[in-house]
Amino acid sequence: MLIGEVAKRAGLKTSAIRYYESEGLLPKPPRQSGQRVYDGSILDRLALIDLAKAAGFSVAEIKHLIQGFSRRTPPGARWRALAKRKSQELDEAIARAQHMKQVLAMVTQGEWPTFDDCVEAMRN
Amino acid sequence: MLIGEVAKRAGLKTSAIRYYESEGLLPKPPRQSGQRVYDGSILDRLALIDLAKAAGFSVAEIKHLIQGFSRRTPPGARWRALAKRKSQELDEAIARAQHMKQVLAMVTQGEWPTFDDCVEAMRN
DNA sequence: CTACAAGTTCAAGTGAACTTTAAGTCAAGA
DNA sequence: TCTTGACTTAAAGTTCACTTGAACTTGTAG
Numbered sequence A, B: 001m002l003i004g005e006v007a008k009r010a011g012l013k014t015s016a017i018r019y020y021e022s023e024g025l026l027p028k029p030p031r032q033s034g035q036r037v038y039d040g041s042i043l044d045r046l047a048l049i050d051l052a053k054a055a056g057f058s059v060a061e062i063k064h065l066i067q068g069f070s071r072r073t074p075p076g077a078r079w080r081a082l083a084k085r086k087s088q089e090l091d092e093a094i095a096r097a098q099h100m101k102q103v104l105a106m107v108t109q110g111e112w113p114t115f116d117d118c119v120e121a122m123r124n
Numbered sequence C: 001c002t003a004c005a006a007g008t009t010c011a012a013g014t015g016a017a018c019t020t021t022a023a024g025t026c027a028a029g030a
Numbered sequence D: 001t002c003t004t005g006a007c008t009t010a011a012a013g014t015t016c017a018c019t020t021g022a023a024c025t026t027g028t029a030g
Helices: A003-010 A014-022 A041-054 A059-070 A077-109 A115-122 B003-010 B014-022 B041-054 B059-070 B077-109 B115-122
Strands: none
Touching: A003 A014, A003 A041, A014 A041, A041 A059, A041 B077, A059 A077, A077 B041, A077 B077, B003 B014, B003 B041, B014 B041, B041 B059, B059 B077
């Protein structure tokens, strides 16, 4: 598989794949006349990256996670620590989002004659 | 009130206030020898901006909202439309965050002997 | 008068995660 | 042979919401 094929299957742009490689998220694949040649496992790797992103990890964080994995060890203490912190961050993000929804509901449902009334109402 | 005082009370940097003004989120206050002089209403304005930010609106979006308000009309159809879309976005964000938490829980709780087992397990 | 804090403008910098562009290489098809 | 399309690199550009820096003015205190 060349990079274009991988990109199509993974739903990414080729530039993203090269970027991930440059950031150490992906192994450097063998080349045929300069071009990257991938096997199927790259898709698993990209799936993991996708999940990690979906879990709210930054590219830099994912790099660390991947490094842990690539030593063929299961998720260890490092993973757990990162995951725990991230989980708390997610709780906070969820709480914020729910608060945002409340604010929005007030705006859409209420009827305030003036600007100030609205601001006033939102404070509670 | 000079800009420094406003910043302190609102918990912002002066640069943020100038930035908001430049972006049309704040009215241009009168000047005394070149310096911006604010009255108390600026704090309400900043509180509204804060709430709008907390509701997930971008600066550009807040600008539109403010414009709606500044015509002394209550939140109208424009607000409602924006708010509805934003509310849906928040639902999606919350769902994503909850999914992230699930993924994290799997990583921290499960024991996978290999990298691939973990990726496999995460797919479900 | 001098120093100093706080204000002013405008332009450029920041960080994250990519994308885009420029310039070039390579293999295959007409 | 020429063209086409996919690939290569390195560097610069993008977006967002500000922040920072440089150079300057203003009001107040000593």
